[in-house]
Amino acid sequence: MSEIPEGHVLIEVTIDEDGNYKEEIVGHGPNSSCTTEDDDKLLQDLFDDLGEDDDWGKTKEYYDKSKVKTTQKPYTDTPFKDTPTAIEEEQKADLGFGV
């Protein structure tokens, strides 16, 4: 097995035939904390939101047009519009508006 890099941990995820999974830290690289408490927290940080939905498919309710919000933010001009470019500054200066 290759060496665990500095500041890294080696994680083993086991998935059984029914899809039950278990994560475990099975090795620590140099300079990474190896307390059980930190291991648990780290695994929580890494995998806590695994069950969150990342789906484009929504429920029927989502597609119920009566419930879809139709409000839309007004289109705004690009913020660059108000910031004069270097060329515009030069042009201003040429026209006597510059400092």
Next chain:
Amino acid sequence: MSHWRSGKLQLKCSLSILKRALISIAPEWESHIVDDKEGFLELYSYQGNKKGSDYHLIIPGKGDPSRQAAPGFSYSGLGIRKQKDGSWIIDVDPAGLSKDAYNVVGKVNAFVAAEKIKKKASSQGNRLVSDITEGGKRKILMTAPVGPKYKIHA
């Protein structure tokens, strides 16, 4: 006669992952899978009896009056419907399915878990060391950077 079994998937995921999971179980199902992101597909059982009409994905069985049955399915097909909380339910009559495909709910669960774990790991900059299946168990090994709060500071 149908012997429906229903199983809830442990993890929420996209329809495309579910589709890939089913194809990984039986590649011959690919051309028979029908999906509908709005969830209005109908699932049938024996003699064209309708099991429901709120499915996001179906694989038709011989009881479907308008579609060709997928290999291995008897009269009842397989349907996946979404619950309000975003979780998926699989309805299936596994009677005619092969030994490999019989535990279809468990196999889909396992595929989804592996895909999500690998995707999550990749997004966090983890490096895959190995991914092996032994005796029905899949083991994924990866190295992960720990971040400052888990580092030992001298």
